[in-house]
Amino acid sequence: MAILKTAPHTPTQNYLLAALPHDVFDSLAPHLELIALPLGNVLYESGCQLQHVYFPTTAILSLHYVMENGATAEIAGVGNEGVLGVSLLMGGNTTPSRAIVQTGGWGYRMPARLMMDEFNRAGSVMRLLLRYIQALMTQISQTAVCNRHHSVEQQLCRWLLLTLDRLPSHELTMTQELISTMLGVRREGITEAAGKLQRAGVISYRRGHIAVLDRAGLEQRTCECYGVVKTETLRLLGDARKLNI
Amino acid sequence: MAILKTAPHTPTQNYLLAALPHDVFDSLAPHLELIALPLGNVLYESGCQLQHVYFPTTAILSLHYVMENGATAEIAGVGNEGVLGVSLLMGGNTTPSRAIVQTGGWGYRMPARLMMDEFNRAGSVMRLLLRYIQALMTQISQTAVCNRHHSVEQQLCRWLLLTLDRLPSHELTMTQELISTMLGVRREGITEAAGKLQRAGVISYRRGHIAVLDRAGLEQRTCECYGVVKTETLRLLGDARKLNI
DNA sequence: ACGGATATGTGCGTTTCCGCACATAGTCTA
DNA sequence: TAGACTATGTGCGGAAACGCACATATCCGT
Numbered sequence: 347m348a349i350l351k352t353a354p355h356t357p358t359q360n361y362l363l364a365a366l367p368h369d370v371f372d373s374l375a376p377h378l379e380l381i382a383l384p385l386g387n388v389l390y391e392s393g394c395q396l397q398h399v400y401f402p403t404t405a406i407l408s409l410h411y412v413m414e415n416g417a418t419a420e421i422a423g424v425g426n427e428g429v430l431g432v433s434l435l436m437g438g439n440t441t442p443s444r445a446i447v448q449t450g451g452w453g454y455r456m457p458a459r460l461m462m463d464e465f466n467r468a469g470s471v472m473r474l475l476l477r478y479i480q481a482l483m484t485q486i487s488q489t490a491v492c493n494r495h496h497s498v499e500q501q502l503c504r505w506l507l508l509t510l511d512r513l514p515s516h517e518l519t520m521t522q523e524l525i526s527t528m529l530g531v532r533r534e535g536i537t538e539a540a541g542k543l544q545r546a547g548v549i550s551y552r553r554g555h556i557a558v559l560d561r562a563g564l565e566q567r568t569c570e571c572y573g574v575v576k577t578e579t580l581r582l583l584g585d586a587r588k589l590n591i
Numbered sequence: 592m593a594i595l596k597t598a599p600h601t602p603t604q605n606y607l608l609a610a611l612p613h614d615v616f617d618s619l620a621p622h623l624e625l626i627a628l629p630l631g632n633v634l635y636e637s638g639c640q641l642q643h644v645y646f647p648t649t650a651i652l653s654l655h656y657v658m659e660n661g662a663t664a665e666i667a668g669v670g671n672e673g674v675l676g677v678s679l680l681m682g683g684n685t686t687p688s689r690a691i692v693q694t695g696g697w698g699y700r701m702p703a704r705l706m707m708d709e710f711n712r713a714g715s716v717m718r719l720l721l722r723y724i725q726a727l728m729t730q731i732s733q734t735a736v737c738n739r740h741h742s743v744e745q746q747l748c749r750w751l752l753l754t755l756d757r758l759p760s761h762e763l764t765m766t767q768e769l770i771s772t773m774l775g776v777r778r779e780g781i782t783e784a785a786g787k788l789q790r791a792g793v794i795s796y797r798r799g800h801i802a803v804l805d806r807a808g809l810e811q812r813t814c815e816c817y818g819v820v821k822t823e824t825l826r827l828l829g830d831a832r833k834l835n836i
Numbered sequence: 837a838c839g840g841a842t843a844t845g846t847g848c849g850t851t852t853c854c855g856c857a858c859a860t861a862g863t864c865t866a
Numbered sequence: 867t868a869g870a871c872t873a874t875g876t877g878c879g880g881a882a883a884c885g886c887a888c889a890t891a892t893c894c895g896t
Contacts, residue, residue, distance in 0.1 A: 411736045414815055419739045421732045436725040437718055438827050442819050443732060468713030473682055480681040483728060487666045487688060490735035491656045494664045494775040498853075521873065530739040532854060537874060553862050553873055570659055574687050582683050743883075766843065777884060782844060798843055798892050 355380055357454050359403035361427045361583065362478060367470055374464065378454040383407070383447045385519070389430060390445035398455040399431035400424075405451030406512050408528060410444045419493070419530035420505075422485040423448065425512025427583060432479050434458050435465045448528065449509065449518060477582045484578040492571040498531050499539040503568035505529060506549070506558065508575065516558045543567070600625055602699050604648035606672045606828065607723060612715055619709065623699040628652070628692045630764070634675060635690035643700040644676035645669075650696030651757050653773060655689045664738070664775035665750075667730040668693065670757025672828060677724050679703050680710045693773065694754065694763060722827045729823040737816040743776050744784040748813035750774060751794070751803065753820065761803045788812070 357378050358364040363371065383389075383405035390396055392412065400407065407424040421443055424430050433441040464471050492501055505528065509518055522540060526533040540556075543549045548563035549556055558564065565572070602623050603609040608616065628634075628650035635641055637657065645652065652669040666688055669675050678686045709716050737746055750773065754763055767785060771778040785801075788794045793808035794801055803809065810817070 409732075411732060413736070413740060417740055419736045421735055433725055436721040438722060438725040441725075442729060442823055466713070468711070468717070472713070476681040477683060479724070480678055480683040480686075483731065484687060486728065486731045486735060487654075487656060490666055490731060490738055491658070491664045491775075493735055493738035495658060495662055523873070530736075533873090534855090534875085535853065537876090541875080551874095578687055768843070778843095779845085779885090780883065782846090786845080796844095 355403055355452055357401065357403075359426055360401040360429075360454065362429055362474060363401050363454070365474055365583070370464070370469075370471055374456065374460065377456050377460050379456070381453060381455055383451055383453050385447055385450035387447040388444060389447065390443075392442050392444045393440050395439055396431050396434055396458055399429055399434065399458055399461045400453050400455045401429050402426050402451065402453040402512075404514070405447055405453045406449035406509060407445055407453075408448035409441075410446060410528075411442065412444055417530060418527050420528040421489060422482055423508060423512070424482075425509075427512065427579060428478055428482065429475070431458065431461070432475065432482065434462055435475060436479070448524075449513065449520070481579045481582045484582075485575050488571045488575050492569060493530075496569040496571065498529070498535045499542060499567065500569040500571075501529055501531075502536060502539045502543070503564045504572040506556070507561075507564050507568060507572050510558060510561070510564075511576065516561070518556050518558075519554060520556055521554045600648055600697055602646065602648075604671055605646040605674075605699065607674055607719060608646055608699070610719055610828070615709070615714075615716055619701065619705065622701050622705050624701070626698060626700055628696055628698050630692055630695035632692040633689060634692065635688075637687050637689045638685050640684055641676050641679055641703055644674055644679065644703055644706045645698050645700045646674050647671050647698040647757075648696065649759070650692055650698045651694035651754060652690055652698075653693035654686075655691060655773075656687065657689055662775065663772050665773040666734060667727055668753060668757070669727075670754075672757065672824060673723055673727065674720070676703065676706070677720065677727065679707055680720060681724070693769075694758065694765070726824045726827045729827075730820050733816045733820050737814060738775075741814040741816065743774070743780045744787060744812065745814040745816075746774050746776075747781060747784045747788070748809045749817040751801070752806075752809050752813060752817050755803055755806070755809075756821065761806070763801050763803075764799060765801055766799045 357375060366374070378401070383402065389400060389407065402424060403426050407430050409421045409424065410418050411421055412418050430445055433439065465475060492504060502525065505525065510516065522536040523533050526536045529536070540549065540551060544551060546563065548560045548567070549558050551557065602620060611619070623646070628647065634645060634652065647669060648671050652675050654666045654669065655663050656666055657663050675690055678684065710720060737749060747770065750770065755761065767781040768778050771781045774781070785794065785796060789796060791808065793805045793812070794803050796802065
């Protein structure tokens with residue numbers, strides 16, 4: 347909680363906003379609104395029209411699919427590397443998935459209309475966002491692959507690493523129950539996998555808080571999916587500023 | 592094979608090409624090259640630069656991920672509703688996935704450069720393709736969900752239905768081995784599920800050929816994922832012409 | 837018509853995960 | 867500080883899918 351109060355927030359904590367050309371950023375900045383994103387908030391319901399796009403800074407959002415029987419599965423996460431609401435830009439307006447806050451924090455939002463107008467100028471903003479969309483597609487694809495072939499423990503490691511990459515610290519506020527709904531597995535399965543990681547000294551946790559003690563250990567235990575997503579995200583977005591797109 | 596010889600091919604057998612405004616279509620048509628797409632052909636290798644974009648007409652393409660240990664998983668399929676090579680348009684040039692021909696047939700290809708130029712005009716072609724990209728994302732997302740929660744039999748039904756929707760007939764040339772690599776499961780698992788469907792009179796098959804006898808039966812046995820993909824694809828692309836985008 | 841290649845069928849032990857039930861422990865509030 | 871609530875630990879039977887081995891069936895070329 348301390349971090350939420352003490353850290354001064356600027357839009358440039360979001361990677362995409364930071365990567366915008368100065369003139370574009372200056373024109374959009376007045377319309378960026380800093381908002382708190384508390385854990386569990388539903389930002390976007392399946393099939394509903396989105397009014398804003400969201401640029402997380404310290405928060406992490408999660409794109410879910412909720413099945414008819416109530417079971418859930420995470421499709422992708424959105425942290426300060428990205429933006430929530432790309433389906434607006436693609437002309438679909440809605441998606442069949444839901445967006446909720448997975449890690450409480452802050453972010454900026456902007457009226458959807460403004461973002462669409464800027465996108466439709468078909469300039470550097472569009473090119474940047476298209477690269478982000480491709481990174482998002484890679485993440486979704488790898489979720490599909492991982493769901494097919496990898497163990498709960500490997501998936502937990504992947505998920506922890508991806509979450510960690512979007513946070514400033516090595517700790518996350520997160521119950522095992524919540525992780526299980528993200529991964530779409532049993533809570534007990536997470537208890538077991540997390541216990542194994544704890545006994546190995548890779549993480550330590552207590553009632554809703556996880557601290558990563560040995561990041562390399564996580565990387566060793568996860569599947570290739572983490573690396574694919576990470577590498578591809580960096581390739582597509584990592585040097586966007588240098589490319590001056 | 593008969594169908595390949597007898598059917599006259601026109602670019603408008605591909606939905607996206609058919610949905611283009613007349614003037615755009617006329618300008619692109621001279622650069623469309625009809626090509627045979629035999630089963631198993633690799634059109635696009637992971638991480639390699641694509642030289643052409645492909646518009647299938649009677650063929651069906653498959654986007655795969657091949658893991659380090661050789662295991663595979665299908666991420667999405669591309670039939671006459673779509674186009675292969677969208678990562679070019681998004682600025683990434685490559686993807687970590689591979690594209691192969693899943694059902695032999697025909698399609699048109701076009702030099703990548705031309706497609707990119709047309710896309711970058713940021714007109715109706717771009718808007719159409721963005722909608723397609725969103726439909727593709729829905730398909731990938733649903734693959735992830737389905738891999739997490741549904742049985743091999745349900746997934747087989749979903750896969751058969753999606754394939755059927757892209758073909759003119761009720762028969763497909765397809766070994767169980769091939770289906771198993773698509774779904775990323777054991778071949779024996781497909782044998783078992785297909786046998787069950789056959790005993791129920793839903794399909795009949797013999798050595799590499801599957802005939803769907805009872806489409807409604809398939810729809811009854813599949814999971815909600817098929818409907819989500821189908822509905823969303825129709826929503827995004829089905830009335831593209833009416834929308835005059 | 838035959839032989840080789842390939843596709844499909846089947847059985848079996850093992851692994852992984854699920855669903856359920858319930859015990860224990862940490863945290864928060866009155 | 868007592869009690870309620872929530873998070874985590876654990877055990878068990880069962881279902882689903884896996885890996886492997888091998889039998890059988892079908893097709894195709896010569």
